[in-house]
Amino acid sequence: MNRTKILAHFTKQNYGKALMSTSAQTSIAESTTERRLEHYRHLNALQNNETKPSGWEEAQPIDKIPGPKPYPLIGNTWRFFIPKFGDLYGLDLLELHKVQGEEWFKFRTIVNPILMQPRNVAQYTDKMNLVADELIDNIQFFSEQNDKGQMPDDFNHELYKWSLESVGVVTMDKHLGCLKRDNDKNSEGQRLIQSVLQMFQLMYKLDVLPSMWRIVSTKNWRKYVEILDYMLHTNLKYINQQIDKIESGEIGDQNEATSVLQKMIKIDRNVAIAMSVDMMIAGVDTTGRVLAAALYYLSKNPEVQEKMRSEALTLLKTKESPVTHEVLKNAPYLKAVIKETTRLAPIAIGNLRTTAKDLVLGGYQIPKGTDVLSSTLMLCTKEENFYKATEFLPDRWLSTTTGELSHKNANPFVFAPFGYGSRSCIGKRLANLELETAVLKIIRNFELKWPHEDMVFTTTTLHGIARPLRIQVKPLDY
Numbered sequence: 001m002n003r004t005k006i007l008a009h010f011t012k013q014n015y016g017k018a019l020m021s022t023s024a025q026t027s028i029a030e031s032t033t034e035r036r037l038e039h040y041r042h043l044n045a046l047q048n049n050e051t052k053p054s055g056w057e058e059a060q061p062i063d064k065i066p067g068p069k070p071y072p073l074i075g076n077t078w079r080f081f082i083p084k085f086g087d088l089y090g091l092d093l094l095e096l097h098k099v100q101g102e103e104w105f106k107f108r109t110i111v112n113p114i115l116m117q118p119r120n121v122a123q124y125t126d127k128m129n130l131v132a133d134e135l136i137d138n139i140q141f142f143s144e145q146n147d148k149g150q151m152p153d154d155f156n157h158e159l160y161k162w163s164l165e166s167v168g169v170v171t172m173d174k175h176l177g178c179l180k181r182d183n184d185k186n187s188e189g190q191r192l193i194q195s196v197l198q199m200f201q202l203m204y205k206l207d208v209l210p211s212m213w214r215i216v217s218t219k220n221w222r223k224y225v226e227i228l229d230y231m232l233h234t235n236l237k238y239i240n241q242q243i244d245k246i247e248s249g250e251i252g253d254q255n256e257a258t259s260v261l262q263k264m265i266k267i268d269r270n271v272a273i274a275m276s277v278d279m280m281i282a283g284v285d286t287t288g289r290v291l292a293a294a295l296y297y298l299s300k301n302p303e304v305q306e307k308m309r310s311e312a313l314t315l316l317k318t319k320e321s322p323v324t325h326e327v328l329k330n331a332p333y334l335k336a337v338i339k340e341t342t343r344l345a346p347i348a349i350g351n352l353r354t355t356a357k358d359l360v361l362g363g364y365q366i367p368k369g370t371d372v373l374s375s376t377l378m379l380c381t382k383e384e385n386f387y388k389a390t391e392f393l394p395d396r397w398l399s400t401t402t403g404e405l406s407h408k409n410a411n412p413f414v415f416a417p418f419g420y421g422s423r424s425c426i427g428k429r430l431a432n433l434e435l436e437t438a439v440l441k442i443i444r445n446f447e448l449k450w451p452h453e454d455m456v457f458t459t460t461t462l463h464g465i466a467r468p469l470r471i472q473v474k475p476l477d478y
């Protein structure tokens with residue numbers, strides 16, 4: 001990368017940094033990476049260190065933390081058999097991802113500069129428009145099938161098709177055609193969606209509910225392996241096509257035009273394969289659920305929807321106008337709508353970390369090896385953190401909003417829908433691009449109504465709507 005390009009990417013605040021030479025910046029980045037790698041390499045030593053942190057003696061023991069307590073042997077598992085549980089602290093069972101420490105860090109060091117780089121994601125804007133247009137075409141079709149313009153009971157599924165198609169153009173460099181209306185049940189796109197959804201249900205049954213799979217090969221375990229095999233083989237098929245293109249010289253050197261998948265393949269094929277499957281697993285149910293929740297909240301809150309439409313009409317002159325990078329830069333209300341959706345309905349109910357060393361937290365002793373969950377869902381819906389906490393009020397996120405509604409009154413760690421720190425969501429930029437494109441286009445094309453009872457939300461592995469999304473839709477004629 002030459003120096004002019006680097007300067008173009010720096011803002012006023014880090015102007016000083018921009019004046020540094022490229023080589024100075026590279027060596028700082030390398031030494032930071034090396035220092036962090038050392039940290040993860042010596043994680044075991046850190047974990048074996050018996051020195052207690054300051055304030056340990058004065059702090060109260062962990063079992064004095066108020067709230068539900070795990071029972072011996074069965075822990076908190078029993079809580080999942082009762083339909084509702086109160087505050088979510090105390091649940092120490094969920095495992096988010098298996099790879100940890102040095103192995104995980106090396107992986108992220110390779111993929112972060114590719115996936116977290118804004119321009120690498122922005123190159124998919126045109127493709128995200130195409131996918132959103134296909135969804136809009138289907139919404140239009142469904143709206144013509146009955147006199148209320150009501151979406152079918154399996155409309156949620158349509159949104160999963162949209163999220164798989166969106167993530168597939170990145171992870172497989174492939175337009176799968178999931179949203180085609182004449183797709184049959186055995187088509188690749190349909191089987192992939194079914195696989196991802198079933199996989200989440202099975203993860204919940206295997207990892208959260210009590211199960212014998214660690215001792216004997218259960219039916220659910222065998223199904224889980226079969227599903228993962230199918231996903232791996234399908235991803236491999238498309239990755240191999242890209243490898244062939246690279247090897248035959250059809251794709252040139254690493255440059256700005258190459259896709260995320262090609263960039264990953266060129267650095268490390270195994271990382272590309274693992275990441276491609278991981279992104280598909282992580283990128284379908286998540287974005288699909290957030291879009292479903294956003295459409296529900298918009299249809300339930302006509303005043304908010306009107307404000308959103310007013311922004312959409314300013315930014316997209318016609319119903320067919322594309323969503324561009326420039327459009328998204330000027331869409332504060334759209335971003336506020338998506339933030340407010342993830343505040344009220346975060347797909348991950350909390351952020352989980354296992355402590356590597358003894359800590360004192362909030363006046364309590366937290367021994368190393370404890371699973372600590374910061375419950376986003378609970379914190380974000382408490383009045384002490386957000387004014388009118390249970391209401392859908394996107395205005396709270398606007399920089400122009402002051403007073404008690406402003407989000408600035410809340411502790412910034414309370415709202416973390418994509419997690420926090422070096423382990424935060426790697427697909428955040430991509431997810432936002434997908435969601436912003438789809439929501440803006442839908443609101444520009446349709447008026448949404450919710451003449452039903454309030455939606456029920458539920459939590460299994462992820463949190464989200466639990467009933468059919470029977471939105472009533474009226475196509476706009478302007």
Ligand code: HEM
Nearest residue numbers: 279282283286287348417418419420423424425426427431
């Ligand atoms: C609105 C949609 C999404 C939300 C709300 C979301 C949220 C999250 C959260 C809360 C985490 C855990 C972070 C932490 O522990 O600090 C996470 C991790 C992750 N997400 Fe997402 N995600 C979304 C979409 C996506 C997409 C589209 C992809 C892939 C393209 C993706 C890939 C991942 C991966 C690979 C991880 C694991 C990161 C690691 O362990 O280092 N996510 N996500």
